Amino acid sequence: MGRRTTRPPSRALEQAVRWVCLLAALMPVIVLAVLLFDVVGKGIERLDLQFLGGFPSRRPEQAGILAGAVGSLYLVGLTGAIAVPIGVGAALYLEEYARRGRLARLIETNLSNLAGVPSIIYGLLGLELFVRALGMGRSLIAGAMTLALLVLPIVITTTREALRTVPPALREAGLALGATKWQVVRRMVLPMSMPGILTGSILAISRAIGEAAPLVVLGALTYVNFLPYGPDSPFLALPIQIFNWTRRPQDGFAVDAAAAIIVLMLMLTLLVLNAAAIILRGRIGRRLAR
Amino acid sequence: MKAEPKLSVQELSAWYGDQQVLTRVSLELPERQVSAIIGPSGCGKSTLIRCFNRMHELVPTATHRGSVQLDGEDIYAPGVDPVLVRRRIGMVFQKPNPFPTMSIRDNVLAGLKLTSARQGDRDGIVERALSQAALWSEVRDRLDEPGTGLSVGQQQRMCIARALAVEPEVILMDEPCSALDPIATTRIEDMLASLRERYTIVIVTHNMQQAARVSQKTAFLLRGELVEFSDTDALFTQPLDKRTEDYLTGKFG
Numbered sequence: 001m002g003r004r005t006t007r008p009p010s011r012a013l014e015q016a017v018r019w020v021c022l023l024a025a026l027m028p029v030i031v032l033a034v035l036l037f038d039v040v041g042k043g044i045e046r047l048d049l050q051f052l053g054g055f056p057s058r059r060p061e062q063a064g065i066l067a068g069a070v071g072s073l074y075l076v077g078l079t080g081a082i083a084v085p086i087g088v089g090a091a092l093y094l095e096e097y098a099r100r101g102r103l104a105r106l107i108e109t110n111l112s113n114l115a116g117v118p119s120i121i122y123g124l125l126g127l128e129l130f131v132r133a134l135g136m137g138r139s140l141i142a143g144a145m146t147l148a149l150l151v152l153p154i155v156i157t158t159t160r161e162a163l164r165t166v167p168p169a170l171r172e173a174g175l176a177l178g179a180t181k182w183q184v185v186r187r188m189v190l191p192m193s194m195p196g197i198l199t200g201s202i203l204a205i206s207r208a209i210g211e212a213a214p215l216v217v218l219g220a221l222t223y224v225n226f227l228p229y230g231p232d233s234p235f236l237a238l239p240i241q242i243f244n245w246t247r248r249p250q251d252g253f254a255v256d257a258a259a260a261i262i263v264l265m266l267m268l269t270l271l272v273l274n275a276a277a278i279i280l281r282g283r284i285g286r287r288l289a290r
Numbered sequence: 291m292k293a294e295p296k297l298s299v300q301e302l303s304a305w306y307g308d309q310q311v312l313t314r315v316s317l318e319l320p321e322r323q324v325s326a327i328i329g330p331s332g333c334g335k336s337t338l339i340r341c342f343n344r345m346h347e348l349v350p351t352a353t354h355r356g357s358v359q360l361d362g363e364d365i366y367a368p369g370v371d372p373v374l375v376r377r378r379i380g381m382v383f384q385k386p387n388p389f390p391t392m393s394i395r396d397n398v399l400a401g402l403k404l405t406s407a408r409q410g411d412r413d414g415i416v417e418r419a420l421s422q423a424a425l426w427s428e429v430r431d432r433l434d435e436p437g438t439g440l441s442v443g444q445q446q447r448m449c450i451a452r453a454l455a456v457e458p459e460v461i462l463m464d465e466p467c468s469a470l471d472p473i474a475t476t477r478i479e480d481m482l483a484s485l486r487e488r489y490t491i492v493i494v495t496h497n498m499q500q501a502a503r504v505s506q507k508t509a510f511l512l513r514g515e516l517v518e519f520s521d522t523d524a525l526f527t528q529p530l531d532k533r534t535e536d537y538l539t540g541k542f543g
Binding site for chain 2: 099100167169170172173174175176177178179180183184187188191192
């Protein structure tokens with residue numbers, strides 16, 4: 001009788017912790033909702049065909065985002081085309097081919113360093129290396145290469161994680177059947193890790209589409225009244241257009257910026273939905289295969 | 291009437307890093323017979339057969355010395371492609387490892403598909419391999435269902451069929467029944483009796499009774515050294531080495 005091994009639990013404290021944690025979890029959602037509400041409220045009126053199909057202008061009511069939007073699409077398309085093959089190749093080397101030696105460690109350390117470098121530094125690198133040293137000028141391709149460097153660590157890391165989900169026993173089984181390493185990688189490991197690789201690539205591209213800082217440093221134009229004509233074309237990107245508009249004194253440009261942000265968010269949502277679809281399809285496929 | 295051995299192992303030593311797991315093992319495995327390798331856990335049984343199809347070298351830091359000859363040719367000679375060695379010497383693993391996204395049919399054909407080999411009569415190959423692995427009658431009506439839907443015992447027989455489909459000459463089995471129940475084990479043991487008409491089989495097992503039941507030759511391995519290698523009947527009834535006798539009578543193990 002009367003044995004008290006613990007203090008009686010405080011119900012009030014239990015509840016308090018629960019509510020504080022819930023509030024913490026809701027915080028980012030609330031912030032995002034406020035942001036979206038504000039932006040949509042300001043910009044939705046401005047989203048008409050004239051705005052979507054127009055070029056930059058000195059008069060806010062005549063300005064449009066066609067050059068920025070198309071420039072951004074070209075830019076991330078090129079970025080993906082550069083970053084994904086290189087990133088997947090690097091991940092394949094590190095996961096499938098590299099022995100756990102000094103070289104692999106060196107590459108890994110530098111990868112995590114690269115992932116931590118601020119994006120504006122990439123802009124400086126791109127300016128020196130691509131724009132000046134390699135003579136590409138302030139072109140789409142220079143921008144895409146800079147962004148590709150920026151997102152490469154993301155592609156490599158997510159691809160490595162995807163490759164690691166393929167059990168080693170299956171690789172052994174393939175090799176024991178007399179397949180070469182490349183045959184096992186190409187016909188078994190890559191197909192099985194494809195959903196993960198695609199998701200990582202889309203995440204990387206989502207990151208690239210929102211970047212402004214490296215492009216500003218690189219010298220992307222702010223006034224472009226033509227569409228990109230090729231990889232060597234000067235270009236405008238949506239985040240730069242937004243950045244530029246928000247710096248203008250006229251109220252009209254703030255509305256333009258809000259409308260452009262809506263477009264950028266829609267593009268991002270599209271990408272994220274695509275990634276989600278790939279993940280889901282992978283899950284369902286696996287369940288069916290079981 | 292001494293026939294040429296199918297596999298001839300000479301002075302084979304193997305290491306993982308600094309740790310030696312095999313010490314100068316020499317033995318000759320006859321063609322179209324089942325040879326069993328027995329010994330306590332960690333004695334190097336698995337490493338030994340992984341040296342037979344050059345799977346040992348896939349482990350980082352793994353090294354070896356000595357030679358393994360298949361039909362008199364050294365499989366470790368310079369210029370020998372390990373991939374071609376593995377096509378002649380197939381392997382079945384301890385845990386069934388079917389390819390999870392593939393149907394039963396595709397699992398059996400996996401070796402041919404992976405290596406882009408000619409696969410003229412696919413249906414014929416699938417039926418033959420599954421029949422040899424004593425699985426055909428159970429799966430003939432559901433070849434397009436996923437291989438992972440089979441029971442563990444069936445999966446292991448499917449993995450054996452997969453190894454058979456590439457038509458190797460030697461089949462290495464690394465404790466193929468250790469994950470299976472007694473009935474599934476019996477089915478595989480029965481299958482071995484018919485397989486040895488066409489294939490040379492090496493089976494690693496920690497189960498001495500199994501070795502006695504299925505094999506014609508038995509090797510007893512202890513701490514990486516070959517203690518005794520002789521006809522199974524002789525080894526089990528009149529072991530020459532005291533250590534073999536102690537192991538067989540359960541004094542250690």
